[in-house]
Amino acid sequence: MSLNPYDKEFxxxxxxxxxxxxxxxxxxxxxxxxxxxxxPALDQxxxxxxxxxxxxxxRVEAYTEQQRKLVAELKRAEAVFEDNKWSVKxxxxxxxxxxxxxxxxxxxxxxxxxxxxxxxxENEAAALTDIDSCRQQLQFAIEHYGKREAYRQEISECERxxxxxxxxxxxxxxxxxxLDRELKxxxxxxxxxxxxxxxxxxxxQKAERLESARSxxxxxxxxxxxxxxxxxxxxxANPSSVVxxxxxxxxxxxxxxxxxxKHATTIVRRHTMMVDSIVIDGSNLCYSRNxxxxxxxxxxxxxxxxxxxxxxxxxxxxIRRKLGMGDxxxxxxxxxxxKVHVVATRTKADSLVxxxxxxxxxxxxxxxxxxEFVTEPVVSEDRIIRHEITEEAVYIAQLGLELSLPIRQQxxxxx
Numbered sequence: 001m002s003l004n005p006y007d008k009e010f011x012x013x014x015x016x017x018x019x020x021x022x023x024x025x026x027x028x029x030x031x032x033x034x035x036x037x038x039x040p041a042l043d044q045x046x047x048x049x050x051x052x053x054x055x056x057x058x059r060v061e062a063y064t065e066q067q068r069k070l071v072a073e074l075k076r077a078e079a080v081f082e083d084n085k086w087s088v089k090x091x092x093x094x095x096x097x098x099x100x101x102x103x104x105x106x107x108x109x110x111x112x113x114x115x116x117x118x119x120x121x122e123n124e125a126a127a128l129t130d131i132d133s134c135r136q137q138l139q140f141a142i143e144h145y146g147k148r149e150a151y152r153q154e155i156s157e158c159e160r161x162x163x164x165x166x167x168x169x170x171x172x173x174x175x176x177x178x179l180d181r182e183l184k185x186x187x188x189x190x191x192x193x194x195x196x197x198x199x200x201x202x203x204x205q206k207a208e209r210l211e212s213a214r215s216x217x218x219x220x221x222x223x224x225x226x227x228x229x230x231x232x233x234x235x236x237a238n239p240s241s242v243v244x245x246x247x248x249x250x251x252x253x254x255x256x257x258x259x260x261x262k263h264a265t266t267i268v269r270r271h272t273m274m275v276d277s278i279v280i281d282g283s284n285l286c287y288s289r290n291x292x293x294x295x296x297x298x299x300x301x302x303x304x305x306x307x308x309x310x311x312x313x314x315x316x317x318x319i320r321r322k323l324g325m326g327d328x329x330x331x332x333x334x335x336x337x338x339k340v341h342v343v344a345t346r347t348k349a350d351s352l353v354x355x356x357x358x359x360x361x362x363x364x365x366x367x368x369x370x371x372e373f374v375t376e377p378v379v380s381e382d383r384i385i386r387h388e389i390t391e392e393a394v395y396i397a398q399l400g401l402e403l404s405l406p407i408r409q410q411x412x413x414x415x
Contacts, residue, residue: 003183003264005272006176013169020162027155046134053127060124063117073106179271186264193257197250203234204246211239270398274361278305281353281366282315282340288389292322297394299333300403301365301387306337312356314349315342354378365396 002008210230217223227237234242285298298313305311313334319342323330331340341356343349350370357364357378364378365385373379388395393404 003187003268004176004179005268006172006179010169010172010176013165013172017162017165017169020158020165024155024158024162027151027158030151046131049127049130049134053124053131056120056124056127060117060120063113063120066113071110073109175271179268182267182271183264186260186267190257190260190264193253193260197253197257200246200250200253204243204250206233207239207242207246211243214239266397270400273363273398275309275363276359276361277310277312277357277363279353279357279362279364280305280311280313281349281364281368282313283319283349284366284368285387285389285394286319286322293389295319295323295330295333296406297389300405301394301396301401302338303335304401304403305399306335310339311337312339312341314353314356315340316349317343317345317347357383 207230210226210233214223214226217226226239230239230242231237236242236245280298280302282295282298285301286292286295288297302311302313315330319330320326327340327342330342334340341349341352343352350368350373353364353366354370354373354376356362362378363383363385365387367386368384370376370379370384378384385396385398388397391405393402395402
């Protein structure tokens with residue numbers, strides 16, 4: 001099963017484009033099947049077919065007459081032979097042998113003539129078929145020539161639909177290919193893990209079968225045979241021990257598969273998420289490991305994202321005191337594309353952050369869980385994007401973002 005959600009739509013669009021292409025070709029063939037300038041050629045083809053039929057018909061008549069004569073000659077030869085086959089004089093004189101050869105030759109001539117007649121009749125039938133085919137082609141072409149304007153309109157409509165589909169296909173191709181590229185290492189790793197896990201599960205099934213056989217063995221010899229087979233397969237004579245070993249080996253692979261699957265889900269979600277706008281919980285991004293690190297991180301993130309999306313930054317009222325800045329000074333840290341709100345004194349920004357993110361495709365960047373606002377759409381729909389701040393960079397995995405921090409900010413984070 002494909003992890004790329006674009007694959008299904010890509011396949012549908014590709015198939016639809018192909019189907020329309022075939023339909024356009026078929027309609028064009030119908031539209032172009034008759035050209036008035038080709039009428040003489042079609043008439044000439046019919047005339048040649050009729051001439052061919054006349055030739056074959058005459059040949060059939062000639063062969064039929066020859067066949068009639070040869071059959072009559074054969075009957076005479078057989079009658080002469082029958083009348084004289086018991087003549088003793090004929091046997092001694094050799095005349096009977098001559099009559100027998102004459103009869104055999106007449107049979108051979110008649111048989112050969114029959115083959116020629118049969119072939120001529122088949123050729124006559126084929127010529128008739130050619131005449132019918134040529135006439136049908138002409139009639140078909142004339143009928144569809146009368147519909148050529150309707151065909152042209154249908155071609156135009158199909159080409160319009162095809163262009164629309166090609167535009168959709170082009171639109172989806174770039175994100176599909178980008179997602180395929182990023183998923184490829186993860187998918188390869190998952191495939192390799194599944195292959196190893198399948199091998200282990202097969203080994204477990206074999207070992208369990210051997211353990212069952214050992215438990216049901218009636219004699220010491222039977223048990224010894226089971227242990228011998230187990231050792232040949234796994235290098236250990238105890239099937240139960242093999243099962244335990246293989247199951248332990250399976251556990252880390254299952255964990256790794258879950259980890260890669262989760263990573264793939266994150267990649268897919270990032271590539272497919274619709275982002276109309278972004279709201280940044282400004283005060284939240286001013287902290288790293290509970291330490292206040294200033295405004296530079298949130299400004300770096302907001303200014304970068306504002307190049308692609310509408311961005312709003314919302315701060316708690318306490319930011320004024322912590323930065324020692326007024327509202328205008330705070331706004332001056334951001335580009336003109338970023339909207340900055342500092343809530344009223346003694347007010348928390350959470351409710352305004354969620355209110356600003358009320359739009360369907362609006363996302364919030366914050367590490368806050370907003371547990372007091374679980375009924376808000378942005379929270380219930382999990383449109384909260386997490387971030388991670390290190391000494392040198394800020395990472396927002398869901399957006400595929402990794403931004404290096406200015407030197408001054410690095411020193412603040414480190415300190």
